[in-house]
Amino acid sequence: MKDQIAVFNECARRKGLKNTSQRTLILKAFLSSPSHYSTEDLYLKLRKNHPKIGYATVHRALKLFAECGIAVELDFGDGQTRFEPLTIGQHHDHLVCTECGSITEFSEPRIEELQEQVAAQHGFKIERHRHELYGLCSKCIGRG
Amino acid sequence: MKDQIAVFNECARRKGLKNTSQRTLILKAFLSSPSHYSTEDLYLKLRKNHPKIGYATVHRALKLFAECGIAVELDFGDGQTRFEPLTIGQHHDHLVCTECGSITEFSEPRIEELQEQVAAQHGFKIERHRHELYGLCSKCIGRG
DNA sequence: TTAGTTTCTGAATGTCAATTTCAATTTTCC
DNA sequence: GGAAAATTGAAATTGACATTCAGAAACTAA
Ligand SMILES: [Mn+2]
Ligand SMILES: [Mn+2]
Ligand SMILES: [Zn+2]
Ligand SMILES: [Zn+2]
Numbered sequence: 192m193k194d195q196i197a198v199f200n201e202c203a204r205r206k207g208l209k210n211t212s213q214r215t216l217i218l219k220a221f222l223s224s225p226s227h228y229s230t231e232d233l234y235l236k237l238r239k240n241h242p243k244i245g246y247a248t249v250h251r252a253l254k255l256f257a258e259c260g261i262a263v264e265l266d267f268g269d270g271q272t273r274f275e276p277l278t279i280g281q282h283h284d285h286l287v288c289t290e291c292g293s294i295t296e297f298s299e300p301r302i303e304e305l306q307e308q309v310a311a312q313h314g315f316k317i318e319r320h321r322h323e324l325y326g327l328c329s330k331c332i333g334r335g
Numbered sequence: 336m337k338d339q340i341a342v343f344n345e346c347a348r349r350k351g352l353k354n355t356s357q358r359t360l361i362l363k364a365f366l367s368s369p370s371h372y373s374t375e376d377l378y379l380k381l382r383k384n385h386p387k388i389g390y391a392t393v394h395r396a397l398k399l400f401a402e403c404g405i406a407v408e409l410d411f412g413d414g415q416t417r418f419e420p421l422t423i424g425q426h427h428d429h430l431v432c433t434e435c436g437s438i439t440e441f442s443e444p445r446i447e448e449l450q451e452q453v454a455a456q457h458g459f460k461i462e463r464h465r466h467e468l469y470g471l472c473s474k475c476i477g478r479g
Numbered sequence: 480t481t482a483g484t485t486t487c488t489g490a491a492t493g494t495c496a497a498t499t500t501c502a503a504t505t506t507t508c509c
Numbered sequence: 510g511g512a513a514a515a516t517t518g519a520a521a522t523t524g525a526c527a528t529t530c531a532g533a534a535a536c537t538a539a
Contacts, residue, residue, distance in 0.1 A: 209486050209535050230526085245489035250526075268410060268465075270497095270525070286459050295457055302449050306468060309441050314473030315430050321412075322466045324450060329458030353506050353515050374497085389518035394497075414496070 195222055195261045195276060202259035213244060217252040221262070222276050227294050228253075229271040267294075267323065284321075288328035295328065339366055339405040339420060346403035357388060361396040365406070366420050371438050372397075373415040411438070411467065428465075432472035439472065 199218060203210075220237055221228065228236075234249045253274045256262035265273040267287050282303075286295040302322070310317045327335065343362060347354075364381055365372065372380075378393040397418045400406035409417040411431050426447075430439040446466070454461045471479065 207486085211487060211534075213488070243489085247490080247527085248488055251488090254527095266410070266412060272526080286454065286457055288459075289462060295459070297453050297457065299449055299453050302446055302453075305443055305446050305449070309443050309446075310430065310468055310470070313430055313439055313441065314476065315432075315439070315468065316471045316476055317468050318433060318470040320466070320468045322464070324454055324459065324461050324464045326454070326462040327460045332458065332460055351515080355505075355516060357517070387518085391498080391519080392517060395516090398498095416497080 194279065199256065199259050199261050202261075208255075213248050214252050214255075216241060216244070217249055218256070221253070221256065221274070225276070227265060227267075227273040227275045229273050231271065233274075266321075268325075284323060286324045286326075286328070288331055289325050290327055290331035290334075293328050293330070297324075338423065343400065343403050343405050346405075352399075357392050358396050358399075360385060360388070361393055362400070365397070365400065365418070369420070371409060371417040371419045373417050375415065377418075412469075428467060430468045430470075430472070432475055433469050434471055434475035434478075437472050437474070441468075 196218065217233070217237065220233060226232070230246065230250045230253055233253070234244070234246050237244050237249065253262065257264050257274065261277055262274045263277050265275060265285070267273065267285070269292075283296040283298045284302075286297060288294075306320060307317065340362065361377070361381065364377060370376070374390065374394045374397055377397070378388070378390050381388050381393065397406065401408050401418065405421055406418045407421050409419060409429070411417065411429070413436075427440040427442045430441060432438075450464060451461065
């Protein structure tokens with residue numbers, strides 16, 4: 192979190208960006224929760240205490256965070272791009288519940304390793320990947 | 336292919352759909368190629384020989400094929416949904432080249448197995464999944 | 480501080496694929 | 510053949526994302 196703010200400040204400096212109260216506000220709100228926010232989500236959350244904030248400002252800030260490497264863009268196929276804080280060296284993938292929308296994280300080094308082997312077999316160089324399991328979370332199985 | 340037409344016909348019958356030349360045409364064009372078509376792609380291809388076909392008709396047909404289980408919807412994050420014929424029991428995932436857009440298929444049972452284990456550990460029931468590797472294909476590495 | 484320059488903000492507008500509308504057409508079934 | 514139901518395709522709409530632009534705010538160097 193401190194790290195992420197430092198990384199962002201350095202990135203902003205390099206880009207010649209100015210410090211604004213809005214961006215600081217959005218950054219803190221974004222980092223203060225491990226959630227997987229859409230622009231809409233974060234905009235609505237911020238608007239409760241800061242009714243003047245604009246949707247476009249939130250959107251631009253999230254894209255900027257991704258550019259600066261402190262956020263990752265996620266797409267779970269529901270038509271809304273989501274963002275999550277990137278914890279350096281802490282890659283993970285997701286379990287997405289199709290019933291309640293809850294998101295759980297997982298990390299499986301053996302899958303990552305096999306993935307590399309598959310790519311190597313095809314002479315393919317992986318830049319990034321996406322691995323999502325869709326289905327019912329334990330709560331929703333119980334309710335079924 | 337014969338199987339897929341039979342599956343579709345049964346699905347259409349159950350839904351009380353009528354037979355139309357357009358849908359037959361779209362179905363044949365769709366099944367006759369292993370490509371990963373967007374609506375736009377298939378529409379443009381069909382229009383060469385059938386200038387009167389409508390974009391909406393192609394789009395509705397592709398969605399219908401997916402509903403009937405003979406097509407899968409794919410999203411490689413380029414803003415266009417793609418469709419590919421579903422070969423029963425022949426699941427595969429994809430390598431997507433970020434340079435030339437080429438799509439290669441892969442299948443790795445050990446990954447599928449580990450995936451199931453991960454889900455089981457979380458009490459999660461997988462309905463479907465998505466596993467895509469983005470990066471440079473062998474051709475594009477050569478050109479790099 | 481102050482004037483000058485650059486960036487930022489947010490309401491409005493534009494973009495683009497996906498989806499819907501609707502009047503005319505086609506299919507299906509008596 | 511004729512009525513009822515589904516289909517078609519051009520056009521309009523939707524919804525998320527992206528951009529525009531005029532006024533506001535932040536920096537910079539006297
Ligand atoms: Mn996550
Ligand atoms: Mn494929
Ligand atoms: Zn759930
Ligand atoms: Zn390539």
